Amino acid sequence: MLPRISEEITFRKLEILITFLESGSLARAAERLGTSAVSVHRALHSLEAGTRCALFRLEGRNLQPTDAAHALADVAREILQRMDEGINATRAIAGYGAERIRIGSLYSLTSGTVPSMIMALKARKPEVQAELILGSNSDLIQRLRDGTLDAAVMGLPESAPELETHALFDDDVFFAAPAQSPYAGQAAIDLRDCAEERFVSLQEGFVTYSRFVDAFRIAGFEPQIVMKTNDIFSLMNLVGGGIGCTLLPGRVRAVLPPSVRLIPLQERYAVRQTIALCFLRARERDPNLLALLAASRTLRLGGH
Missing domain, CATH: 1.10.10.10 (Winged helix-like DNA-binding domain superfamily/Winged helix DNA-binding domain)
Known part of the structure; x- marks a missing residue:
């Protein structure tokens, strides 16, 4: 005692x-x-x-x-x-003020946004080593709550009051089709004309899947999903291989396979993603997180 x-x-x-x-x-x-x-x-x-x-x-x-x-x-x-x-x-x-910071990210943000943020952080705090962990929005939120992530760059959570969120940029969602598809030549896609089309998508929990569902809810029908995957690069390859069409955020344009085309949706189906830097409110004074936030604000981020 x-x-x-x-x-x-x-x-x-x-x-x-x-x-x-x-x-x-x-x-x-x-x-x-x-x-x-x-x-x-x-x-x-x-x-x-x-x-x-x-x-x-x-x-x-x-x-x-x-x-x-x-x-x-x-x-x-x-x-x-x-x-x-x-x-x-x-x-x-x-992880508070340690020489390591664990940053979570969506797969689609690893081609530009997250590497730029990490480089900007290293310029401010060269002694800090960054560890990158990839996952869906739901995965990253749970990891933040569990304390296995220090921060995450992901779609803005719809209901997570325990998280501090800082919006980085908004990203439009596009219709993605094979380059040889009849859709590729259209100026804008009317989703109601795609009721008989085959689609591929991400699994539930990804912000891109949530916007996929939102767009088809507006269109008034459930799409015929023939395959789901757990990362956006595989999803693009499925489209390029002719397995089906999908909806993709504009930020993937820079890494889009030559066999895939992005076509705007008609205005009535327009959906957007807000990408944000998130961490627990209880850690809002952590020096590493403050440095990461400051680094993110110096960058010109966007959905390329």
């Missing part, structure tokens, strides 16, 4: 004791601590109440420490040092 320490004894009061002994007077201790001499005097006498012994004696108008006060101060220095080390170790394990 742990010993019970009086509530009168606190880290702050031990710090005041050490400062008083080092400075030699109430006034100088108060100046160093940014408080008043009265507050210092009150804290020292509170320590006497907590230890239940005399720590000081009056010599004229001066407060003189006893051997007991010096003994307590020696222990206090060790305790405060150990606690500081313990807090730093705890923060490092949790």
Whole structure:
């Protein structure tokens, strides 16, 4: 069973004791601590109440420490040092201000957005090593909640009040079809004309799948999905191979296979994705996350 320490004894009061002994007077201790001499005097006498012994004696108008006060101060220095080390170790394990930052990302953001952010972060904090973890929106949100990610670049969550979110850019969603498809030559796609078409899609949990569902809800029918996949690059290759059409965000244009074309949707079916940098609100003062946020704001990000 742990010993019970009086509530009168606190880290702050031990710090005041050490400062008083080092400075030699109430006034100088108060100046160093940014408080008043009265507050210092009150804290020292509170320590006497907590230890239940005399720590000081009056010599004229001066407060003189006893051997007991010096003994307590020696222990206090060790305790405060150990606690500081313990807090730093705890923060490092949790990822706060550590020399490593774990960044989650959607697959579709690895071709430009996330590498640019990491390079900008390295310019600000070269000592920090970045670890990249890929997944769907739902995967990344759960990892943030579990503490296995420090931050994530993903679609703006619709309901996650525990997350701090900072929008980076908006991205239009396009109809994707094989280059030889009759759709490829159209100026804009009316989804109602695609009711008999075969489609491929991402799995549930991806923000692109959510916008896929939204667009077809507007069109008033459920698409015939013949295959699903877990990454957007495989999805593009399925389209290029003629397996089916799909909807893709504009940011993949730079890495689109030659066999795939992106065609705008008619305005009535227009859906967009908001890409955001997200992390737990409880960690909003973490120096690594603040540096990552500042780095993201210096970049010209967008859905290429």
